[in-house]
Amino acid sequence: MRFSLQLLLALLLLGSSVAFAQSGAASAPTPSPALGAAPADSGAVLVFNNWYLPRYRATATSGADTTGALLSLFRKRRTAGYLFLIPYAVGASLALPIATTDTYGQRHVASEAISPPLGITILAATVAGFVAHANKFNKNHLLAVDRAYYAGQPVPAKYRRLLKPRHFADAAYLREALNQQMAREKMTAQ
Numbered sequence: 001m002r003f004s005l006q007l008l009l010a011l012l013l014l015g016s017s018v019a020f021a022q023s024g025a026a027s028a029p030t031p032s033p034a035l036g037a038a039p040a041d042s043g044a045v046l047v048f049n050n051w052y053l054p055r056y057r058a059t060a061t062s063g064a065d066t067t068g069a070l071l072s073l074f075r076k077r078r079t080a081g082y083l084f085l086i087p088y089a090v091g092a093s094l095a096l097p098i099a100t101t102d103t104y105g106q107r108h109v110a111s112e113a114i115s116p117p118l119g120i121t122i123l124a125a126t127v128a129g130f131v132a133h134a135n136k137f138n139k140n141h142l143l144a145v146d147r148a149y150y151a152g153q154p155v156p157a158k159y160r161r162l163l164k165p166r167h168f169a170d171a172a173y174l175r176e177a178l179n180q181q182m183a184r185e186k187m188t189a190q
Contacts, residue, residue: 067146067150068172070155072166074142077133084130087122090119095116
């Protein structure tokens, strides 16, 4: 009974934190079109989680595609959030009794967990870290940064120092792939 209660508690804790993190952590909803886009030119929606990639046309004074690089950064960091499953599994294995199966197929459950206080601490830290990570890299923050950047404000330092050349390269690749896709769609529509 104790094992099932602990397992239920661990699953509820993980489930509630994932739902909280994906909801945008109670931030106000923002409209989806980007700032620089005109209503007729609203940009493209990417397949991955419907993240929005604003239009960008390079000029002599525009510099690099910062909005695309930010999108690449956010996508990569959101995907890397699945790495939080590793410490979560370690914490659960320390906090809950471990079951084994012998060569005859009989299942044996340990009478006690390895270290419940350490396991619960690891579980709590992992859930808190995941919520903070998912909140920092959500769509609403990306749209707010894009709008502020278009209005002339610099990209916040917490995101600017994370931008690497590979994010700009990914943005160029995404833009080229979208341009090719739109060209194919125009050809098939005619």
